[in-house]
Amino acid sequence: MENLKRVDLIFGAYTNEKYKVLESTLKKSSEQIITEMINSGLKGRGGAGFLTGLKWKFTAQESEPTKYVVCNADEGEPGTFKDREILTKVPRKVFSGMAICGKAIGAKKGYMYLRGEYQYLLPDLMAELDVYHEHAKRFNHDFTIEIRMGSGAYICGEESALFESIEGKRGEPRNKPPYPTVSGVFSKPTVINNVETFVNAVMIMKYGAEEFKKLGTSDSRGSKVFSISGDTPKAGIHELELGMTLADFVAEFGDGDTKAVQVGGASGFCVPRKKFNETIIGFEGVPTGGSMMLFNSSRSMYNVLHNYLDFFEEESCGQCTPCRVGCQQLLKGIHAVKKGEKPSSYLNQLLQLSDTMKITAKCGLGQSVANSFSSIVENFKEEMIY
Amino acid sequence: MTETKELVKKLADKYGRARESLMPILQGVIEEERFVSSEAMTEIARELDIASAEVYGTATFYSFLDTQPRGKYVIRVCKTITCDMHGKKKVIEKIEDLLKIKLGETTQDKKFTLLTTNCLGWCHQGPVMLINSTPYPSLDENKVTEIIMDYMSK
Ligand SMILES: Cc1cc2nc3c(=O)[nH]c(=O)nc-3n(C[C@H](O)[C@H](O)[C@H](O)COP(=O)(O)O)c2cc1C
Ligand code: SF4
Numbered sequence: 001m002e003n004l005k006r007v008d009l010i011f012g013a014y015t016n017e018k019y020k021v022l023e024s025t026l027k028k029s030s031e032q033i034i035t036e037m038i039n040s041g042l043k044g045r046g047g048a049g050f051l052t053g054l055k056w057k058f059t060a061q062e063s064e065p066t067k068y069v070v071c072n073a074d075e076g077e078p079g080t081f082k083d084r085e086i087l088t089k090v091p092r093k094v095f096s097g098m099a100i101c102g103k104a105i106g107a108k109k110g111y112m113y114l115r116g117e118y119q120y121l122l123p124d125l126m127a128e129l130d131v132y133h134e135h136a137k138r139f140n141h142d143f144t145i146e147i148r149m150g151s152g153a154y155i156c157g158e159e160s161a162l163f164e165s166i167e168g169k170r171g172e173p174r175n176k177p178p179y180p181t182v183s184g185v186f187s188k189p190t191v192i193n194n195v196e197t198f199v200n201a202v203m204i205m206k207y208g209a210e211e212f213k214k215l216g217t218s219d220s221r222g223s224k225v226f227s228i229s230g231d232t233p234k235a236g237i238h239e240l241e242l243g244m245t246l247a248d249f250v251a252e253f254g255d256g257d258t259k260a261v262q263v264g265g266a267s268g269f270c271v272p273r274k275k276f277n278e279t280i281i282g283f284e285g286v287p288t289g290g291s292m293m294l295f296n297s298s299r300s301m302y303n304v305l306h307n308y309l310d311f312f313e314e315e316s317c318g319q320c321t322p323c324r325v326g327c328q329q330l331l332k333g334i335h336a337v338k339k340g341e342k343p344s345s346y347l348n349q350l351l352q353l354s355d356t357m358k359i360t361a362k363c364g365l366g367q368s369v370a371n372s373f374s375s376i377v378e379n380f381k382e383e384m385i386y
Numbered sequence: 387m388t389e390t391k392e393l394v395k396k397l398a399d400k401y402g403r404a405r406e407s408l409m410p411i412l413q414g415v416i417e418e419e420r421f422v423s424s425e426a427m428t429e430i431a432r433e434l435d436i437a438s439a440e441v442y443g444t445a446t447f448y449s450f451l452d453t454q455p456r457g458k459y460v461i462r463v464c465k466t467i468t469c470d471m472h473g474k475k476k477v478i479e480k481i482e483d484l485l486k487i488k489l490g491e492t493t494q495d496k497k498f499t500l501l502t503t504n505c506l507g508w509c510h511q512g513p514v515m516l517i518n519s520t521p522y523p524s525l526d527e528n529k530v531t532e533i534i535m536d537y538m539s540k
Contacts, residue, residue, distance in 0.1 A: 081507040119519040152450035168408035170447040229468045229509035307467045
């Protein structure tokens, strides 16, 4: 355990008085909040890892008077379940984070977009939301929060698709630019952050940027909530400091026979055993929204890849050709190679196709299929063929 | 007024008649009727004053907004990788056995529909299924039998 540092930032106990951190933060100016956020070096926890403080600053600078705060609680990446745990255990911190962001950027309204699969959480969240609104009123903070539900579409986790969905439309990603900081939900300047990012913001306000920066590495500040599953005796949620090597991670969470770890879900990267030592988990190495799936030698990596491609093929919104057709062709392709209908050299053509998708697909879904595809095919070629 | 008409009107009164009210209204119809019928879609289009093609286009985009008739209890078993590794196939076979239907089908009495779905966010406690909106994690053949029998007697 010496090589992994456990932390208790996200799930730590609430303050004694309800919404105390929010109350004290509201006494600060918008500039003070944003400066503190930028100094903390916090990067978004939804996967892409953009600097949160900068995102808030850009939105605050927009002259349009109506702005929005959106909490992305669509958590659909295979292998991720940490946002569900956060919303179950510490929803107050999530609402506080949204309200602090509202103060920082000058928004009066926030939306939480909760995936349909988590509808069972709604009664408890609504009850906490009542408590929040009571306190916001008492603090004279004009910022209300509304929860909107998804209905079973992974693509709605993509920020612009999520906006479309809130607006009552098909969840089809938009062209970028414009970015959400300029034109987000209802075409107004919008900050969209992951559930965990908002909780981190509250912790930064509570302890200060300097304390927060003591955790992690220069590229990956703070702690991260990991969702650990697969072949592991310790499946579940673990809050760890960023910047560890995958070897240390596997020593703690593996079952002694770990063959590969999929870091970052189906849209992330597969790291084989021989690269565990050199792989750092964090923005300087392999980034992750928190999904860590372990596979031992009894597992067929062909089956794993097949499962991921099935997932992408179903969840592709179908709007652009490289992704809609590409996902189908990759799936058909590995099938054909496995059955011997195509020679093994056909895999190279498929790798080229996935590279093409990376540069031509419209959104992050189509662009990231190549991550798992090439890392699995290249590292486990024999398993794809025999 | 038919029941569906009344329901749509009630939902539109509650959520409003702007375009952004469409999702909550569709979700409300699912909650009550388990699927969005063409009658419901036409009614929603009328209430919101938009083309019914818009309603259809939106509804069919989302996997939980079924446009086919479904049973009173919609079972969705997670088929994503970790649930797959930990025995989702056996769980599905057990349910098929108990309800005497195949995956994708609805029982004759319109009580159950059996479907699969993508990651439900319970990978550490798979296999998992949803029955309507309630998740049931850590399934094995015994546990799933108990749960389904319980619903059968409801
Ligand atoms: C296909 C796809 C799915 C995504 N799903 C999620 C998600 O479920 N939750 C999330 O926070 N971000 C998701 N994202 C990333 C969001 O687009 C966005 O970058 C993020 O919400 C920003 O918040 P952050 O800066 O706090 O990470 C997804 C992106 C793509 C391309
Ligand atoms: S890349 Fe895929 S999900 Fe994204 S817009 Fe294109 S078809 Fe839709």
